[in-house]
Amino acid sequence: MSMRSTARHWLGGIRLYIAAGIILLTYQLWQWNAITYKDNSELLASHLHESFGWVALMWLTAALAIGPAYRLFPKLPGKLVMRDARRMLGIGAAWFASLHAGVAYIVSFQAANPLSLATYYQKGMLLGAIALIILLSMAFTSFDGAMRTMGPWWFKLHRLIYAGAVIAIWHAMSIGVHATGIPALVSVIGTSIVLFVLHIQVALRQEKPITEMQVLALCLVGIAIIVLSNYGFQLHLDQYARGAR
Amino acid sequence: MASRIRKQSMRVLVTAATVVLLTAGWSSDTVSAHILESDGPVSAVMHMPPDDNPQAGKPIDVNLSFSSTDGNFTLINYDTKLRIERDGQLLDQADVTRKDGYEREASGEVEVAEPGAYTLVVAGTPQSAGRSFTLRYTIRVSGGENRTRPGADFWIINATAWSLLGVVAYRMVSLGGRYRGKPTGR
Numbered sequence: 001m002s003m004r005s006t007a008r009h010w011l012g013g014i015r016l017y018i019a020a021g022i023i024l025l026t027y028q029l030w031q032w033n034a035i036t037y038k039d040n041s042e043l044l045a046s047h048l049h050e051s052f053g054w055v056a057l058m059w060l061t062a063a064l065a066i067g068p069a070y071r072l073f074p075k076l077p078g079k080l081v082m083r084d085a086r087r088m089l090g091i092g093a094a095w096f097a098s099l100h101a102g103v104a105y106i107v108s109f110q111a112a113n114p115l116s117l118a119t120y121y122q123k124g125m126l127l128g129a130i131a132l133i134i135l136l137s138m139a140f141t142s143f144d145g146a147m148r149t150m151g152p153w154w155f156k157l158h159r160l161i162y163a164g165a166v167i168a169i170w171h172a173m174s175i176g177v178h179a180t181g182i183p184a185l186v187s188v189i190g191t192s193i194v195l196f197v198l199h200i201q202v203a204l205r206q207e208k209p210i211t212e213m214q215v216l217a218l219c220l221v222g223i224a225i226i227v228l229s230n231y232g233f234q235l236h237l238d239q240y241a242r243g244a245r
Numbered sequence: 246m247a248s249r250i251r252k253q254s255m256r257v258l259v260t261a262a263t264v265v266l267l268t269a270g271w272s273s274d275t276v277s278a279h280i281l282e283s284d285g286p287v288s289a290v291m292h293m294p295p296d297d298n299p300q301a302g303k304p305i306d307v308n309l310s311f312s313s314t315d316g317n318f319t320l321i322n323y324d325t326k327l328r329i330e331r332d333g334q335l336l337d338q339a340d341v342t343r344k345d346g347y348e349r350e351a352s353g354e355v356e357v358a359e360p361g362a363y364t365l366v367v368a369g370t371p372q373s374a375g376r377s378f379t380l381r382y383t384i385r386v387s388g389g390e391n392r393t394r395p396g397a398d399f400w401i402i403n404a405t406a407w408s409l410l411g412v413v414a415y416r417m418v419s420l421g422g423r424y425r426g427k428p429t430g431r
C-alpha cells in the first residue's frame with residue numbers, strides 16, 4: 001500500500017478517531033483529577049488510578065457488548081463501523097488498565113516489593129496483574145497480521161476476554177475502596193447480567209447447534225456472576241456492620 | 246479418538262481451574278476486607294471504620310482483632326501500644342484498649358495532619374514472661390474535603406473537543422467510503 005492509500009485507509013476508518021478519543025479521555029481524566037486534587041498529590045494519584053480502573057472496565061464492557069448487540073438487533077445502524085471499532089475499544093481498555101496499574105503500583109505503592117505487602121494487597125494485585133496480562137495479550141494481537149498468523153488460536157486467545165472481565169471485577173471488589181459500595185455493586189452486577197443475557201440470547205438464536213464448549217463457557221460465566229455478586233454484597237454488608245459497630 | 250480425549254481433558258481442566266479459583270476467592274475474602282498481619286504466633290486483623298479510608302486532621306479509629314496459634318493468647322497479659330510513623334519518624338501514639346468483655350478485641354486512636362502513606366505499628370510487650378510482638382500495617386490517609394471543583398471552562402473546552410472529534414470522525418468515515426455500500430449508520 002502506498003503512503004497515500006495508507007493515509008486514506010486510516011483517515012476513512014473509525015479506529016483512528018477512537019485512538020484520538022482514548023488520548024483525549026486520558027488527558028481529561030488527568031486534568032480533572034489534577035484540578036480537583038491540586039493541593040494533594042497522594043489523593044491525586046489514588047483518584048487518578050481509580051478513574052483509570054473504572055474507565056478500563058467501561059471500555060471492556062463496550063467491547064463485549066458490540067458483538068451480541070448487533071447479532072441480536074441486526075437492524076441497528078453502524079454495524080460495520082462498530083465491528084471495526086471493537087478492537088480499538090479493547091486496546092483502549094488495555095491502555096487504561098495499564099495506566100491504572102502503573103499509577104497504583106508506582107505512585108501510590110511507591111513500587112514496593114510485592115512480597116513485602118500485606119496479603120490483602122498481594123491477592124488483589126495478583127488478580128489485577130492476571131487481568132492486565134489477558135487484556136495486554138489481546139491488545140498486542142488485535143491486528144489483522146496477528147489474526148492471520150495465529151489462525152484458530154487467535155479466536156481462542158480472544159475468548160479469554162470473558163475470564164479477563166470476571167477477574168478484573170473480582171480484583172476491583174477485593175481491593176477497591178468504592179467497588180463494594182451500593183452504586184458500584186448495582187452497576188457492575190447489573191451490567192454483567194445484561195451482557196450475560198445478551199450472550200445467552202445469541203447462543204440460543206444462532207443457526208448452527210450450540211456446542212458443549214459454549215454451554216460450559218456460559219455456565220461458568222453465570223456461576224462467576226453469582227459468586228461475584230455474593231462476594232461483593234458480603235463485603236458490603238461486612239463493611240456496613242463494621243461501620244455501624 | 247485422541248483429539249476427543251484431549252478436548253474432554255481440556256474441558257475438565259478449565260472447569261476444575263475455574264471452580265478452584267472461584268472457591269479460593271470466595272472462601273478467603275468474604276468474611277473480611279481487613280488487613281491481617283502476623284509476628285510469630287500473634288496475628289491481628291486491622292480495620293479503620295467505616296470504610297478503611299482515614300482522613301488527615303481527624304482521629305483515626307483503629308480496630309484490632311487478635312488471634313494466636315498458641316491458643317491461650319489474651320491481651321490482658323500485654324501492654325499494647327499503637328504508633329503511627331512515616332519514614333521511621335513517630336508522629337502520634339496511643340494505648341490500645343481492650344473492648345469490654347473481650348480478651349482479643351481492642352482499639353486505639355491516632356491522628357496525623359497530612360495526607361499520605363503511613364505505617365501503623367502495633368507493639369505488645371508482655372507484662373511478665375513471654376515474647377513481645379510488633380505488627381506493621383501500611384495505610385493511606387487522604388485529605389478530606391480539600392478539593393476544588395473544575396470550573397465551567399473545563400467543561401466547555403472538553404465538550405467542544407469531543408464534539409469536534411465526533412464531527413470530524415463522522416465526516417471522514419462517511420467520505421472515506423471504507424464502509425461504503427454497507428450500513429455505516431446513515
Ligand code: HEM
Nearest residue numbers: 050053056097101104128129131132168172176177178179
Ligand atoms: C497489575 C495490575 C493491577 C494493579 C497493580 C492494580 C492495583 C489496584 C489497586 C491498588 C486498587 C485499589 C484502589 C483504591 O481503591 O484505592 C485497584 C482498584 C481497582 N482496579 Fe486495579 N490494578 C491492576 C489491574 C486492573 C485491571 C486490569 C483492571 C480493569 C480492567 C482494574 C480495575 C480496577 C478497578 C475498577 C478498581 C476499583 C477502584 C475503586 O474502588 O474506586 N485493575 N487496583
